[in-house]
Amino acid sequence: MLRNLSTSQKVAIAVAVPVSVALLYLLFKSRDEEFEYSNRPEKNLVIKHQTSLEIKVPREKVGAVIGREGCVINKIREATGARLKFMDHDKNEDGPRLLVITGKPSSALEAEQMVHKIVSSPVPLSVEFMVPVQAVGRILGKGGANVRSIIRASGAKIRIPREEESLEKDFRLCTIRGTPEEIATAKAMIEEEIALEEEKKQRLANASANRKQRNPDKAASSSAPLTVAQLEQVRFPAHGDFFTIYVSAVEHPNHFWMQIISTKASELDLMVEEMTEFYNQARNQESHTADSLCTGDIVASPFEHDTSWYRAKIVGFLEEGKVDLYFVDYGDYGAVPKENLCKLRADFLSLPFQAIECSLAGIESLDEKWPEEAIDVFDNLTYCAQWQPLMARMMGYERSGPKTLPCVDLVDTSSEEDVNVAAELVKRGYGRDTTVSSARKPTADTKMKPQSTLDS
Structure with a gap:
């Protein structure tokens, strides 16, 4: 075949063959050098032009x-x-x-x-500052939901130690870690929560300061009131400990109602304001009309001696379309026309009933019944419905008809010398001392110091 080729063709072939071989060699060598297998565990990848x-x-x-x-x-x-x-x-x-x-x-x-x-990127920083204990619950939120939301929104890491880890009683150390921008965002959000808690605290204080003096009727209803055991009430303090109370309603010294001064009592003031604002609007009264009422129902009711609305329990039905009510947070009774009552909004039931039915310890009436004059003196000594604090101490329980009532010692510490209410009634000749020990009687040279209020 080569014999049939011309000289120029033979020369071309002679040149082309070695060149082609050389090119193929270089090509395969280049590909060998360019190909590299990665050592990634999931698969081998070929990377070109490395x-x-x-x-x-x-x-x-x-x-x-x-x-x-x-x-x-x-x-x-x-x-x-x-x-x-x-x-x-x-x-x-x-x-x-x-x-x-x-x-x-x-x-x-x-x-x-x-x-x-x-x-x-900036090196993460760490900032520490103190937050009030009262605001910790709001900052964290239920199950930590709120603080997780702050972390997501800011990108920072936030830590507030548990109560047992904290050395401070009134404050907790809050640590925020992140970039300056993340820290600033998180701190601003936390400070906003603290401000909201302070605002709520101020509203509660204002509501407490603006409490109206209620003027309850001294005559108790013939219907039996609810006992402590029947009501969802605030927690009663431990036996023997002094705590601060208001006397809210009185039938006589061995049958009266008190409220424990605590955060719950302050929340009651705020709730009464909210109830009053809500039920004073005609459209809300229409939408919460109490069509059918039964004994034992908890309803929203106005009080005849002021313009506010309160929680009340139906204890009976009277003539002329009136309903006999027991105001569960104060101990008062009242007769209110049925058409004036409203269904209680569900969220207004979350707060435990605040009125605690009690008897004054260490004293009994000289006669079968307490005279009106003695009841008036007891009213004045306890500042009934005037929201003047007294010190109280649980002394035990006593049977009163079908009920068992807690017996409390009451002491007025507002003057230079403490006044034991039961001892004062005995001193003025309105009652008989039933105590054996003199330990409960006041001393002239020792003034009782009010203890901190409860948080329950």
Whole structure:
């Protein structure tokens, strides 16, 4: 076949063959050099046109680049397809560590930018400040829901220690960790929650200061009132401990009602304001009309001696369409026309009933019944419905007809010398002392110091 070719053709073939062989050799050699298999565990990837970049990462930023259990550096690998590896030969030195990025040019550059972004971000800071104990519950929220919301919104990490870990009684240490911007956002959100709690506290204080003097009827209803055991009430203090109370209603010294001064009592003032505002609106009265009423129902009712609305329990039905009511937070009774009553909104039932039915300890009437004059003196000594605090102490229980009532000692500490109410009634000749010990009687040279109020 070659014999049929011309001389020029033979020369061309002679030149082309070795050149072709040389080109094929170079091509396969180049491909061998360009192909590299990655050591990623999930699969082997072939990377073409490989390039290599080196970055010196400050030692304090190495952890941020790697991330917890390698989560950050693995995300960079997955996002870019590049390989990233810290060189180990300088790991014990104090200077920066060398990070080698290998991959296609575009992948390596993208990975480099991501690393530079991490390296250039500010070092996380930590800020500590004190927050009031009363505001901790609002900051954390139910089950920690609120603080988690603050963390998500700000990006910062927040820690408030548990009560048993805190050395402060009135404050807790709050630690916020993050960038300056994250810390500023989180702190502003926490301070907003503290301000809201302070606002609520102020509203409760104002409501308590603005309490109206109620003028209850001294004559009790013929219907039996609810006993302590029948009502969902505030927690009664431990036997023998002094606590602060208001006397809210009186039938006679061995049958009266009191409220324990606590955060719950302050919440009652606020609730009465909210109830009054709500039920004074005609449209709300229409939507909460009490169509059918039964004995034992808890309803919203106006009180004949003021313009406010209160929670009341139906104890009976009277003539002329009136309903006999027991006001569960004060101990008063009243007869109110049926059409004036409203269904109680569900959220107004969340607060425990505040009136506690009691008997004055260590005294009994000289006669079968307490005279009106003695009741008037007891009214004055206890500042009934005037919201003047007294000190009280649980002394035990006594049987009163079908009921068992808690017996309390009452002491007025508002003057220079403490006045024991029972002892004063006996001193004025209105009652008989039933105590054996003289320990309960006041001393002229010792003034009782009011203790802190309850939070229940």
